[in-house]
Amino acid sequence: MTTPVLSTRGLQKSFGSLVVASDIAIALPQGVRYALIGPNGAGKTTLINLMTGMLRADAGQILLGDDDITALGPEARVRRGLVRTFQINSLFPDLNALEAVTLAICEREGVSRTWWRPLSAYSGAVDEAYGILKSLMLAEVCYRHTRELAYGQQRLLEIAIALATRPKVLLLDEPAAGVPREESAELFAAVTNLSRDITVLFIEHDMDFVFRFASRIIVMVGGRILLEGTPEQISADPRVREVYLGGAHHG
Amino acid sequence: MASVAPAISGPHQYLQAQTRWSRVEIAFWLATLLPFVVAPNYLVLASQVAITALFALSLDLILGYAGIVSLGHAAFFGFGAYTAGIISKYGWGEPLSGLLISGIAAGLLGYLMSFVIARFRHLALIMITLGFGFLLLEAANSASWLTGGADGLQGVRMWPLLGIFKFDLWGVTSYWYSLIVLFLLFLVSRRLIHSPFGLSLRGIRENIVRMRAIGAESRAHLQKVYTISAAMAGIAGAVLTQTTETVSLGVLDFQRSADLLVMLILGGAGRLYGGIVGAILYMVARDQFSGINPQYWYFPIGVLLIAVVLFLPNGILGGLAKITASERLQKWMRTLPPWLRGAS
Numbered sequence: 001m002t003t004p005v006l007s008t009r010g011l012q013k014s015f016g017s018l019v020v021a022s023d024i025a026i027a028l029p030q031g032v033r034y035a036l037i038g039p040n041g042a043g044k045t046t047l048i049n050l051m052t053g054m055l056r057a058d059a060g061q062i063l064l065g066d067d068d069i070t071a072l073g074p075e076a077r078v079r080r081g082l083v084r085t086f087q088i089n090s091l092f093p094d095l096n097a098l099e100a101v102t103l104a105i106c107e108r109e110g111v112s113r114t115w116w117r118p119l120s121a122y123s124g125a126v127d128e129a130y131g132i133l134k135s136l137m138l139a140e141v142c143y144r145h146t147r148e149l150a151y152g153q154q155r156l157l158e159i160a161i162a163l164a165t166r167p168k169v170l171l172l173d174e175p176a177a178g179v180p181r182e183e184s185a186e187l188f189a190a191v192t193n194l195s196r197d198i199t200v201l202f203i204e205h206d207m208d209f210v211f212r213f214a215s216r217i218i219v220m221v222g223g224r225i226l227l228e229g230t231p232e233q234i235s236a237d238p239r240v241r242e243v244y245l246g247g248a249h250h251g
Numbered sequence: 252m253a254s255v256a257p258a259i260s261g262p263h264q265y266l267q268a269q270t271r272w273s274r275v276e277i278a279f280w281l282a283t284l285l286p287f288v289v290a291p292n293y294l295v296l297a298s299q300v301a302i303t304a305l306f307a308l309s310l311d312l313i314l315g316y317a318g319i320v321s322l323g324h325a326a327f328f329g330f331g332a333y334t335a336g337i338i339s340k341y342g343w344g345e346p347l348s349g350l351l352i353s354g355i356a357a358g359l360l361g362y363l364m365s366f367v368i369a370r371f372r373h374l375a376l377i378m379i380t381l382g383f384g385f386l387l388l389e390a391a392n393s394a395s396w397l398t399g400g401a402d403g404l405q406g407v408r409m410w411p412l413l414g415i416f417k418f419d420l421w422g423v424t425s426y427w428y429s430l431i432v433l434f435l436l437f438l439v440s441r442r443l444i445h446s447p448f449g450l451s452l453r454g455i456r457e458n459i460v461r462m463r464a465i466g467a468e469s470r471a472h473l474q475k476v477y478t479i480s481a482a483m484a485g486i487a488g489a490v491l492t493q494t495t496e497t498v499s500l501g502v503l504d505f506q507r508s509a510d511l512l513v514m515l516i517l518g519g520a521g522r523l524y525g526g527i528v529g530a531i532l533y534m535v536a537r538d539q540f541s542g543i544n545p546q547y548w549y550f551p552i553g554v555l556l557i558a559v560v561l562f563l564p565n566g567i568l569g570g571l572a573k574i575t576a577s578e579r580l581q582k583w584m585r586t587l588p589p590w591l592r593g594a595s
Contacts, residue, residue: 078466
């Protein structure tokens with residue numbers, strides 16, 4: 001097997017006596033659509049924060065391809081292709097969708113330092129931004145301020161901005177949180193239809209979506225990885241049933 | 252400045268439309284020439300207004316666009332003012348090179364400061380900039396051998412502009428000079444805010460956390476804009492020195508930083524013209540009110556400030572933009588002949 005695009009080895013993190021990540025070892029091959037599931041407080045968002053550098057791990061390693069990125073800050077990781085979106089919209093309220101996506105492209109290309117040429121001179125970046133927005137059904141509303149967009153459109157814009165950084169690995173923290181079910185399906189369809197060059201890992205609570213759109217699933221419980229496998233393996237595993245259905249027995 | 256949206260056919264046309272000069276803008280700049288004709292006795296005031304407008308524009312770049320709050324921007328204004336005064340006192344009174352040197356000096360100071368500034372936000376920034384302002388004021392006060400201290404800097408003598416135009420008592424040269432400097436630096440600022448760099452600044456203002464998540468070099472951007480803004484503020488200070496041929500400690504005063512913030516909020520931050528409109532209103536109001544009652548002239552300013560913040564949270568220009576964007580006005584505008592509609 002080829003080198004995984006993103007992998008972690010023995011990742012540890014605790015807040016005081018609360019262990020939020022314990023010996024996390026995962027390996028994501030290229031192009032796979034991973035779902036990260038687990039009960040509330042299992043450490044799913046923490047794991048994303050650790051992988052993207054928003055949190056520092058106490059121990060362990062994070063590798064992007066063959067490169068150890070454990071010591072890099074979040075910005076440097078993004079520039080190498082490890083990109084995330086947020087569970088709660090984290091957007092630019094007063095920029096319109098076109099500007100927000102173009103901004104990400106300009107930062108990626110390093111042209112954001114130039115202040116003497118107008119934005120319209122960078123037609124490549126503008127075209128690319130418009131293309132991304134179009135692919136996510138946002139072209140029609142791209143001149144509207146972000147804060148005026150419908151919630152579902154804002155969720156799509158989260159992904160559009162992340163795509164504009166040209167990620168190798170895209171970590172989506174509950175991409176459809178707060179979106180009505182019908183729209184969620186569209187959103188997940190858009191995510192799974194992304195280029196196969198991009199590896200996607202998403203956190204999601206709705207098991208219908210998880211089993212419909214993920215090609216592999218990671219189950220986390222109490223800061224540990226319980227198991228990892230195909231949707232069939234996961235749905236057949238008694239331990240997963242216990243976590244989701246029988247949790248009450250353990251209090 | 253008014254956002255009357257034309258029909259948009261594509262993203263390129265949209266972006267080009269953003270940078271196009273609207274008729275309102277052209278009319279505004281033509282109107283800045285009116286004082287020569289309408290109020291030739293007020294050219295000294297007009298020149299002060301232009302200088303303050305430039306100073307406000309420099310604050311708008313960092314506050315309105317990048318979201319850096321500053322209560323100590325007079326530090327750079329004053330630094331530029333003293334630099335221009337001191338080089339003139341010691342024998343070099345050529346205005347244009349003096350302006351350049353003062354701008355560079357204030358820019359350098361701003362660059363040094365930016366290492367601290369780029370690390371903080373909000374309340375911490377207010378305290379740091381405030382403290383820095385006090386620091387510089389006291390430094391200038393105690394270094395009286397250089398600055399003249401509380402007596403002010405004496406012996407500033409400017410050579411004629413370009414060797415031809417003398418700085419006269421009526422402020423004709425002064426107003427031309429400050430207006431041209433304002434306009435040139437306005438052009439630079441306008442260019443800056445419509446560039447990819449300007450877009451990144453707005454991104455920082457809107458959401459610095461997300462900027463990290465797209466791999467942006469936010470800190471470098473902040474340092475750069477702070478340096479540019481400091482240089483502009485320094486140039487504004489230098490113009491004040493050169494046109495008045497004196498420098499007092501007032502150029503570094505906290506009051507100057509606070510007034511500046513008030514002007515920008517009144518006019519509307521993050522709109523490029525906000526600071527300019529704010530400066531005009533504020534300075535003219537001060538001139539008029541203090542003529543009526545020199546002691547209590549801050550009273551009406553206080554009322555105005557509260558009213559603007561309550562009813563026009565985006566300043567006067569923000570309010571105007573809202574009105575021009577309203578449905579009813581749009582409808583009414585469509586009944587006008589095209590040449591009257593303003594933005595092309």
